Amino acid sequence: MVFTPSVIAALAMTGLWMFALINVTPIMLWLERRAPAFMQDRLGPNRLGPLGLFQAIADVLKFIFKEDVNPAGADKVLFLLAPTIGFVASLLTYLVIPFGPEVTVAGHTFPLVVIDSDAGMLLFLALSSLGVYGLVLAGYSSNNKWSMMGGIRASAQMVSYELALTIAVVAALIPAGSLNLSRVVEHQIAGNLLGFLPAWNVFTQPLGFLVFLVAAFAETNRTPFDLPEAESELVAGYHTEYGGLRMALFYMGEYQSMAILSALGATLFFGGWSLPGVDAAAAGAWIAGLPLIGAIGPGLGTALFGFSVLIVKTYIALFGFIWVRWTFPRFRYDQLMRLGWKVLLPLALLNFVVVAALAVAGKI
Amino acid sequence: MLLTVFALFAGVALVSAIVVVLHRNPVVSTMSLVVTLVATAGLFIMLGSPFLAALQILLYTGAILVLFLFVIMLLNVQRERTTTTRMSGMFIGAGICALVFAGALVRLFWSAYADTAVKPLDPEAFSLVSVARDLFATYLLPFEMIGLLLLVAVVAASWVAKKPESADDPDAIEVVKQGEPR
Numbered sequence: 409m410v411f412t413p414s415v416i417a418a419l420a421m422t423g424l425w426m427f428a429l430i431n432v433t434p435i436m437l438w439l440e441r442r443a444p445a446f447m448q449d450r451l452g453p454n455r456l457g458p459l460g461l462f463q464a465i466a467d468v469l470k471f472i473f474k475e476d477v478n479p480a481g482a483d484k485v486l487f488l489l490a491p492t493i494g495f496v497a498s499l500l501t502y503l504v505i506p507f508g509p510e511v512t513v514a515g516h517t518f519p520l521v522v523i524d525s526d527a528g529m530l531l532f533l534a535l536s537s538l539g540v541y542g543l544v545l546a547g548y549s550s551n552n553k554w555s556m557m558g559g560i561r562a563s564a565q566m567v568s569y570e571l572a573l574t575i576a577v578v579a580a581l582i583p584a585g586s587l588n589l590s591r592v593v594e595h596q597i598a599g600n601l602l603g604f605l606p607a608w609n610v611f612t613q614p615l616g617f618l619v620f621l622v623a624a625f626a627e628t629n630r631t632p633f634d635l636p637e638a639e640s641e642l643v644a645g646y647h648t649e650y651g652g653l654r655m656a657l658f659y660m661g662e663y664q665s666m667a668i669l670s671a672l673g674a675t676l677f678f679g680g681w682s683l684p685g686v687d688a689a690a691a692g693a694w695i696a697g698l699p700l701i702g703a704i705g706p707g708l709g710t711a712l713f714g715f716s717v718l719i720v721k722t723y724i725a726l727f728g729f730i731w732v733r734w735t736f737p738r739f740r741y742d743q744l745m746r747l748g749w750k751v752l753l754p755l756a757l758l759n760f761v762v763v764a765a766l767a768v769a770g771k772i
Numbered sequence: 773m774l775l776t777v778f779a780l781f782a783g784v785a786l787v788s789a790i791v792v793v794l795h796r797n798p799v800v801s802t803m804s805l806v807v808t809l810v811a812t813a814g815l816f817i818m819l820g821s822p823f824l825a826a827l828q829i830l831l832y833t834g835a836i837l838v839l840f841l842f843v844i845m846l847l848n849v850q851r852e853r854t855t856t857t858r859m860s861g862m863f864i865g866a867g868i869c870a871l872v873f874a875g876a877l878v879r880l881f882w883s884a885y886a887d888t889a890v891k892p893l894d895p896e897a898f899s900l901v902s903v904a905r906d907l908f909a910t911y912l913l914p915f916e917m918i919g920l921l922l923l924v925a926v927v928a929a930s931w932v933a934k935k936p937e938s939a940d941d942p943d944a945i946e947v948v949k950q951g952e953p954r
Contacts, residue, residue, distance in 0.1 A: 545799075563842045587900060
């Protein structure tokens with residue numbers, strides 16, 4: 409018997425995540441044109457559909473009808489494989505991010521996370537660390553010096569900033585005492601700070617959050633750390649030779665890893681799927697009682713509530729990504745490396761030691 | 773079902789391991805090693821230890837092999853050229869290595885099937901908590917000494933890699949000062 413209730417639940421949750429993650433790209437394509445337009449006092453694309461919403465569809469059509477080019481002298485297999493590797497690695501990490509408490513649907517109780525493992529955070533880091541191969545191989549296989557430079561920069565940058573990111577993440581796990589992200593969220597729901605603030609890690613570890621934020625920008629190759637694709641010096645970096653749908657795969661991989669890291673940041677530092685002062689079970693029962701949605705049951709209502717809260721928090725963070733991109737200029741490469749190794753890593757270690765000492769002293 | 777999945781992972785690991793040895797392009801060899809390690813991580817998950825699998829991917833494929841690729845690309849290692857040296861010495865060396873490996877395998881299978889009840893891997897022994905307890909309580913001193921050893925190696929490597937300083941420019945490594953135009 410393969411299709412046990414837990415397998416069906418895992419498949420359903422996977423479908424929900426896939427739907428949300430695939431839709432990140434068109435929404436971000438639109439948002440990344442309209443939001444900076446308003447920041448620069450322009451209108452942006454507003455002709456296609458209401459508010460220019462169909463612009464994303466036009467972009468996708470353009471991607472589809474571009475010629476699929478293989479550059480001369482390229483390593484064919486690696487050249488075709490590279491965009492897929494980056495895309496798949498960024499698509500897999502949703503597996504360990506929880507979007508609700510344990511719920512009961514049709515008599516079966518299960519947690520609202522695809523892999524409920526005590527090694528959850530480790531699995532996330534492991535899978536997300538595979539993403540760098542897509543960039544490196546694209547740079548190597550294109551037989552183009554700009555691609556090569558971009559690939560080398562990408563690998564050095566992502567390996568460097570992964571250290572600071574990981575140490576900041578570990579410090580955020582210490583108060584909950586578990587690598588299971590469900591426990592981390594539960595720990596942030598319980599209690600409050602000074603009587604009015606929710607017990608989110610961002611309030612107890614502001615330094616750790618700052619390190620996580622900067623490292624997340626570097627990990628996703630976003631401005632001000634988009635050195636691997638710096639267009640003023642490298643044409644387009646590692647994806648110079650790619651066009652059409654393969655180029656679109658790189659775009660989708662980038663937006664998905666941004667969305668996943670945003671969801672992880674919301675889970676670690678902003679209470680994940682919870683809203684302060686709102687009981688998830690009560691909210692689920694209320695959603696199940698709504699006339700239009702109908703009788704989906706309080707368990708599914710809770711799932712819907714948690715997922716919506718997490719997605720809203722994710723999109724707030726994604727808007728932050730765009731906001732920063734159109735505010736800060738690009739770093740120089742030696743500045744990037746100096747910031748990573750001489751500033752962020754010591755700060756992350758300091759934060760880690762202070763949090764660990766407080767935890768040993770029993771203050772957390 | 774389980775046997776099929778095992779055969780899949782084991783087959784992929786074996787084939788890609790052979791490609792690692794035989795392929796003449798070092799980048800393809802490195803990528804095949806990535807596939808081997810990921811397939812082995814899949815075997816760890818089948819043995820009931822997602823923790824070991826995560827560590828395997830995180831450390832080997834996520835960090836070490838990226839550095840391999842980085843070095844290969846930075847040094848611009850070319851496709852291996854056809855060798856012109858005499859092969860007889862190589863064959864003797866390879867034969868001795870194969871014999872030693874075969875002996876180790878025979879010894880392993882002998883002990884594994886000597887008592888017919890093969891013991892499965894105890895998932896508790898490789899869980900996060902027990903590994904952490906082993907590392908940071910039982911074997912704390914060796915663990916810290918390995919850390920010190922690695923630190924010494926890193927310092928030595930960076931000293932060896934440092935360019936010789938010229939007399940008139942005491943800060944020869946850091947040519948570009950912060951804020952200066954290049």
